[in-house]
Amino acid sequence: MKQVFSKNYWGDKDISLLVGQILRIGVILASSILAIGGIWYLVVHGQDSVPNYRDFIGEGKSNTTIHGIIIGVFNKNIPQIIQLGVLLLICTPIVRVIGSLFGFIIEKDKLYIIITLVVLTVIVGSILSGVKG
Numbered sequence: 001m002k003q004v005f006s007k008n009y010w011g012d013k014d015i016s017l018l019v020g021q022i023l024r025i026g027v028i029l030a031s032s033i034l035a036i037g038g039i040w041y042l043v044v045h046g047q048d049s050v051p052n053y054r055d056f057i058g059e060g061k062s063n064t065t066i067h068g069i070i071i072g073v074f075n076k077n078i079p080q081i082i083q084l085g086v087l088l089l090i091c092t093p094i095v096r097v098i099g100s101l102f103g104f105i106i107e108k109d110k111l112y113i114i115i116t117l118v119v120l121t122v123i124v125g126s127i128l129s130g131v132k133g
Contacts, residue, residue, distance in 0.1 A: 026091070101116045
């Protein structure tokens with residue numbers, strides 16, 4: 001049985017194809033969910049009057065937390081379905097960076113492992129910092 005973390009198991013081409021597939025599948029899945037949510041929103045709310053944009057009303061936890069988004073999707077709430085598509089679109093490049101990290105670990109390329117870890121640290125740090133723009 002071949003080792004999963006060896007060059008014999010994964011060829012260079014296989015790793016790059018896998019990382020490319022991650023991006024393609026992630027973007028297609030996120031776009032599909034966004035399109036379904038957007039069309040559903042227009043069907044349900046397309047004839048509504050224009051909301052009052054003078055007063056800013058912030059979003060509740062149902063649209064700003066992962067738990068709230070998942071609960072909303074299971075309850076078939078349209079804004080949370082759209083938020084799920086956005087969340088998947090944000091997660092796709094992060095998963096790609098993680099896939100690249102595993103590829104560089106398999107290739108034992110120390111420079112690119114360090115660079116990828118720095119990029120991943122910056123991404124995770126900015127997500128966990130909770131700073132909203």
